[in-house]
Amino acid sequence: MAYTLSFILGMLAIAVTYYSWQRSTPSLGWAALAVFITSVISFSIAAGWEYGVVYGLLLPGVLVWVAIAREQTIRPLKLTQAPVRTISTSGYKMAGHLAHALVVLVGQLLLSTVISVALSRFLPIEQTGQLAVCIIIQPLLWAMLAYHYLGSPAKRKAVMYHSVAAALFGITLVL
Structure with missing residues (x-):
């Protein structure tokens, strides 16, 4: 039960972080941080401090790929090339x-x-x-x-x- 709650809190933290990023609202960012900290604490209570912190910190890193896959778009190939900039070696x-x-x-x-x-x-x-x-x-x-x-x-x-x-x-x- 505690693992399930921790996992749900981790997923909620990722979702709130994603919506905060999408809408550019700092208040949602702070809320996501609070949910994330609660998730780490919940994992720590469920699995012990050593494993809980690892689970709590690794979960968002792995599940962020879901948001990246959702935002992935295929853009048409640009045939024009940008002009080459000179390198400043001052x-x-x-x-x-x-x-x-x-x-x-x-x-x-x-x-x-x-x-x-x-x-x-x-x-x-x-x-x-x-x-x-x-x-x-x-x-x-x-x-x-x-x-x-x-x-x-x-x-x-x-x-x-x-x-x-x-x-x-x-x-x-x-x-």
């Missing part, structure tokens, strides 16, 4: 791209690792389970931080917010 642009790569690949990795380790230590499970949860959460958190950084028009503010969050979570590791 030192300024190359330095900017290198800086973004370093921030995302090194900086965001470190920040997401600190946050995920601190979050996993809050869980009331044994240390090996905390490590397993940390291994699952860290890449997702890294992707969210990178997505927020790259999508933000104020990149310095985004890095500042991420650093403050990592510092606050990092303090809990020391206490």
Whole structure:
């Protein structure tokens, strides 16, 4: 019964996320996040923390292909070719791209690792389970931080917010 409820909540979270994306409404996005968190908690209660978090996090990743298949369209072949753009090899642009790569690949990795380790230590499970949860959460958190950084028009503010969050979570590791 608990697995069925968890699965239904997972499906509901995916459906609400899909409709939120389709209608571009933030309120539905927050509702989908709440249903998704409830689904992870329900899976955790049904299967135990270690398996529940894995089931809860993997279910949307697998079932998102249903929404992708629904949105798939076959477009007619374009016979016209877009004009070729010249490649800008200016030192300024190359330095900017290198800086973004370093921030995302090194900086965001470190920040997401600190946050995920601190979050996993809050869980009331044994240390090996905390490590397993940390291994699952860290890449997702890294992707969210990178997505927020790259999508933000104020990149310095985004890095500042991420650093403050990592510092606050990092303090809990020391206490």
